[in-house]
Amino acid sequence: MTTTIDLAGRVAVVTGAGGGLGRSHALALAARGADVVVNDLGVARDGSEAGQRAADAVVVEIEAAGGRAVANRDSVADPVGARAIVAAAVERFGRLDIVVNNAGILRDATLHKLAVDDLDAVLAVHLRGTVLVSRAALPVMREQGYGRFVHTASAAGLFGNFGQSNYGAAKAGIAGFSRTLALEGAKHGITSNAIAPMAQTRMTEELLGPLAGRLDPELVSPLVVFLCSDTCELTGETFTAGGGRYARVVTGFGAGWLAEGKVTPDDIADHLADIREIDDLVVPASTTDEILGLAERLGISLPGDS
Numbered sequence: 001m002t003t004t005i006d007l008a009g010r011v012a013v014v015t016g017a018g019g020g021l022g023r024s025h026a027l028a029l030a031a032r033g034a035d036v037v038v039n040d041l042g043v044a045r046d047g048s049e050a051g052q053r054a055a056d057a058v059v060v061e062i063e064a065a066g067g068r069a070v071a072n073r074d075s076v077a078d079p080v081g082a083r084a085i086v087a088a089a090v091e092r093f094g095r096l097d098i099v100v101n102n103a104g105i106l107r108d109a110t111l112h113k114l115a116v117d118d119l120d121a122v123l124a125v126h127l128r129g130t131v132l133v134s135r136a137a138l139p140v141m142r143e144q145g146y147g148r149f150v151h152t153a154s155a156a157g158l159f160g161n162f163g164q165s166n167y168g169a170a171k172a173g174i175a176g177f178s179r180t181l182a183l184e185g186a187k188h189g190i191t192s193n194a195i196a197p198m199a200q201t202r203m204t205e206e207l208l209g210p211l212a213g214r215l216d217p218e219l220v221s222p223l224v225v226f227l228c229s230d231t232c233e234l235t236g237e238t239f240t241a242g243g244g245r246y247a248r249v250v251t252g253f254g255a256g257w258l259a260e261g262k263v264t265p266d267d268i269a270d271h272l273a274d275i276r277e278i279d280d281l282v283v284p285a286s287t288t289d290e291i292l293g294l295a296e297r298l299g300i301s302l303p304g305d306s
């Protein structure tokens with residue numbers, strides 16, 4: 001069987017799409033027929049100097065390739081801006097099916113040196129921006145009974161990265177938010193997935209060393225387009241993508257140690273090997289799923305169990 005992903009008639013918002021990964025996602029969505037709102041505040045890497053017109057250039061590129069796009073220069077971190085981004089889609093194209101939350105800035109510092117302004121700015125664009133744009137888009141998608149969200153997490157949030165305490169906190173928050181939106185959107189035909197990309201962009205140009213040449217942003221966008229399509233019914237999942245490798249990332253736990261009766265801190269120390277064992281990984285689909293699993297392990301039947 002050969003799959004052909006077709007986004008004709010679909011309308012997408014890509015935030016931070018004036019360059020780097022967002023530009024690549026916007027071009028890839030348009031190439032499969034989606035109409036695209038190319039959002040970008042046009043800032044420097046650290047979020048300063050707003051006002052560059054990067055989004056306009058991407059619109060020109062999409063139109064030159066025969067697609068339809070509109071530029072938007074609002075900030076994702078502002079609730080009014082987030083609503084304006086969604087309004088741009090509805091006013092210009094009449095609907096909104098796809099949101100790719102991608103806008104981001106960097107203010108790297110170890111926690112030891114982290115300024116409050118740099119914490120707030122990074123949380124505002126990544127975490128608050130992702131939540132605000134999703135919140136603005138949700139009523140439109142619920143009304144349509146259809147929607148596709150892709151949020152941009154990062155290895156820094158999922159696995160940690162030295163010197164990125166603010167960024168890692170924001171990106172881990174995005175991964176958790178995506179899973180919650182997946183649960184809340186399910187009955188409305190709305191999916192929500194997250195990616196942890198690796199690509200050579202202005203954000204990473206000094207970090208990647210010899211890997212840089214292999215990390216074309218265009219290698220991340222096919223996964224994004226798939227997750228944005230009708231073909232994809234996955235939800236609440238997270239994927240790493242970079243250099244042509246695509247893999248699911250999970251949050252799970254092992255079989256663990258089931259204590260009986262009172263437990264002392266010494267018991268924890270004595271059972272550490274079992275507690276840390278992850279050979280039989282369980283990946284719960286939700287908190288409810290985890291609670292049900294625990295109840296079963298404890299031999300407790302919950303209301304509704306037959």
Ligand SMILES: NC(=O)c1ccc[n+]([C@@H]2O[C@H](COP(=O)([O-])OP(=O)(O)OC[C@H]3O[C@@H](n4cnc5c(N)ncnc54)[C@H](O)[C@@H]3O)[C@@H](O)[C@H]2O)c1
Nearest residue numbers: 016020021041042043075076102103104154198199201203
């Ligand atoms: N490049 C990587 O390897 C990598 C790795 C992990 C995660 N990411 C994430 O991928 C996303 C894209 O990053 P990139 O590498 O393409 O960097 P980039 O700097 O090229 O792109 C980010 C874009 O977001 C825009 N932006 C910043 N603040 C905004 C705001 N408030 N509202 C709207 N737009 C705003 C910027 O103007 C910029 O064009 C980011 O969320 C980043 O954290 C990138």
